[in-house]
Amino acid sequence: MKTNPPAVQIVAISADEAGQRIDNFLRTQLKGVPKSMIYRILRKGEVRVNKKRIKPEYKLVAGDEIRIPPVRVAERDEQTVSPKLAKVASLADAILYEDDWILVMNKPSGTAVHGGSGLSFGVIEGLRALRPEARFLELVHRLDRDTSGVLLVAKKRSALRSLHEQLREKGMQKDYLALVRGSWPSHLKVVQAPLLKNILQSGERVVRVNSEGKPSETRFKVEERYAHATLVKASPVTGRTHQIRVHTLHAGHPIAFDDRYGEQEFDRQLATTGLNRLFLHAAALTFTHPNSGEVMRMEAPLDERLKQCLKVLRQQAQ
Structure with missing residues (x-):
């Protein structure tokens, strides 16, 4: 029929x-x-x-x-949709703001910004599939694969040039939220430690504090304290690979569920919170719009897993 x-x-x-x-x-x-x-x-x-x-x-x-x-979306079509198409659709729901010059999204944890390193799908490939008519879509900056939060994409070459200049001139403010081990000292507001990047034979990037490395600076502020952990706001002044993750480790307070620079004992203490991902989230990005000149502050809400983790920690601290 x-x-x-x-x-x-x-x-x-x-x-x-x-x-x-x-x-x-x-x-x-x-x-x-x-x-x-x-x-x-x-x-x-x-x-x-x-x-x-x-x-x-x-x-x-x-x-x-x-x-x-x-x-018309047939039910069976939805059930047989490929994982890649499903990822593309989920990226559409992650868009926080868009106009003719820029696109801002809340990147999910576990999604790389670029395909490569054995990954066929990254945020930029997904956005190009989502916007097939867009002649230009390029990342303004990067986030680690397991880091979530505000990611800025340029939709015009002139916008990319303007935003890259802001990055070079340190005219862009990035604020991250990180859950770190132990009690972060209130007086520790800045970590300045040079970072040296090493590429292992496997292709994996590992960054270490090393006097021969590039000058690096991160500013920290305590947001909330719990029994065995502290939620800190981390604002990188420089933009080195894995900078916040290595600077928190250098300070003696590694980030929760960091598979490269973390500590398993700390992760075990968080077992009851349901957390199973790196607790590093790009919470806000402040920049000047490349066309209007308006100062914009884009904020990305925490995902449900991070919110649930903090909720449990607050209950345990009572």
Whole structure:
């Protein structure tokens, strides 16, 4: 038995619906349709407002007439979707902000920023699959594979140049949250220790404090204390590989579940919290918008596993 194919819908916007972004409106209209597909039909011009193409950030006005194309997601298609496509769809949900110049996302832990080193899929490859019409998408900076949080991507070459200049001139403020072993001393506000990068035969990068290394500086502030751990804000002044992870280790307070620079005994103490990933999160990034000149502060919320860990630690500290 054949089912009728879904038809084009024409929807008129009421006064109550006015003011919201078209992408958010479509998510309520097209229940169960992945966010990535919604962005795709917007970018391809299949959604029209008053017979005109619009951008995802377009805000609806009362009386607008929206053309919504036929979109159908079969249940069995969703079940057989490839892991790579599923990852691409999850990246769409991780986007915090986007305009014509930049894209900001809350990178999940466990996803590399670039494919390579035996990985076929990274954030940048995923974003290019998500935005096939984008002629330019390049990372402004990097995050370690197991580090989560704010990641900035340039959508124009001129934007990349501007943002790279801000990085060089130290005009970009990065704030991370890290859960470290023991009681971090309140007076320890800065760690300055030169870092030397070594590449092992396996291709693995290991960084050590070494007088022959590059000058490196990280600023620290205690955010919260627990029985066997401290949540610190770490703000790197320089941008060396694994800098925060090695500086906390150098200070005698390694980060929880750091498989390279951590301590197994500390990880065992955290067993009851359910944590099983590196507790290092790029919580905020402050920079100047490459086009408008506006100072922007983008914040990325902690994922559920990190929030749950802190919740348990607070309960244990009572």
